[in-house]
Amino acid sequence: GSSSPSVDLTLIHRADCIMSNSAEFSRQVAQGELSEIGVQVITDTAVVEITEDSVRLCSAGADPSAESFEIPADLVLWAAGSRPSSLLPSLQIPLDPNGQVVTDRFMRVAAAEDGVGKLFALGDAAKCGTLTGSETPSTAQAAMQQADYVAWNVRASLQNDKLLPFRYQDLGEMLSLGEDSAAVSSLGLLKVKGSAGSNLRRAIYAARMPTTAQAAKVGLSWATDAAFGVLRKALQPK
Ligand SMILES: Cc1cc2nc3c(=O)[nH]c(=O)nc-3n(C[C@H](O)[C@H](O)[C@H](O)COP(=O)(O)OP(=O)(O)OC[C@H]3O[C@@H](n4cnc5c(N)ncnc54)[C@H](O)[C@@H]3O)c2cc1C
Known part of the structure; x- marks a missing residue:
């Protein structure tokens, strides 16, 4: 059969490494596989502009008007960023700079005093434990664990029972x-x-x-x- 035409693939990433939120093992294996199939990985670099046949880049955090460079491109695949629902800013509840709802470690929304305990947030939309405790990744694994805690805490808050602080267990x-x-x-x-x-x-x-x-x-x-x-x-x- 005929061999496939050669393709130059470049992966551009703004952070200093790919998959910064992943397990070290996954990152190493992915980097190994990318290099094996000849994908060039450029990190610490931001996309400034995409034209019909090129992508203009600059160092992450640098001023693009002062310093930028261009690489030719036949095809650009954009896979960057996810943000919480645009509904959240209209709810007048505290959001962190990424737009996630700030909760305490019981998953309660840090609303005005009389609102605490009546409103809970979980999953991708929530930044759990930024008031106290550690952070939780935006994954289905974390959201499913949070669901059990929130179900318990809703019941507990209605019955004046003890609330459970969320503890994320990273299963892998x-x-x-x-x-x-x-x-x-x-x-x-x-x-x-x-x-x-x-x-x-x-x-x-x-x-x-x-x-x-x-x-x-x-x-x-x-x-x-x-x-x-x-x-x-x-x-x-x-
Ligand atoms: C491509 C991709 C791959 C992923 N792979 C994995 C993986 O392998 N493992 C893993 O753990 N996580 C993975 N995730 C992350 C995972 O999907 C999320 O963390 C998880 O779905 C979060 O659950 P959630 O219930 O908070 O939000 P969602 O699952 O996003 O559910 C929110 C729901 O709210 C609905 N909604 C939004 N606005 C409104 C509104 N105004 N009114 C009513 N409903 C509304 C939406 O339609 C949606 O159904 C992946 C995500 C993506 C995008």
Whole structure:
């Protein structure tokens, strides 16, 4: 068959490393895979302008009018930034500079005195524990843990019971790195990458489905994909 045309890929990132919120293991594996497939990674750099055939860049934090440079580009994929709902600023509750609702460690919104205990915030929209305690990542893993605490605390606040301070338990991270590669790390004990990581990630996802029927459906779908993949490779002309 014909070989694929060569493509120069450049990843531009404003922070000083990619995936700064990820586990060290995931970051290292991802950096390794990017370098293996020839992706050039430029960090500490901000995009200033995108034209029809180029991207203009400058050092992160620098004045773009004083110093910037351009790289040619046929195609630009923009994947930057997420921000909480635009509804939040209209609610007159305290927000942090990123627009997330500031809560105390019981997930209560730090509203006016008589409002405390009546309003809770959780998930991506909330910045939990910025008044006291440590910060929580904006992930589904954290949001699901917060849901249990908020459910408890809503009941407790209605019954004048003791509220539980939220404690985030980092169970680990699973990062897909293409069709047959992934980085899986958990509790500092488990570290698996490559094809084994990909299979483990899929097995864990299937096992974590809410119902047995969903777990079986997802598991079967992946098993079928894998079987067809093997068959396709075997039938490919040499
Ligand atoms: C591409 C991608 C991949 C991700 N992968 C992972 C991962 O692998 N693991 C992980 O842990 N996390 C992952 N995350 C993060 C995860 O999706 C979020 O942290 C999680 O969904 C947060 O849950 P949430 O309930 O706070 O918000 P959401 O899941 O965003 O739910 C908010 C809901 O509110 C609704 N809504 C918004 N405004 C209004 C309104 N005015 N009225 C009524 N409803 C409204 C929205 O439609 C939405 O359904 C990923 C996120 C993205 C974008």
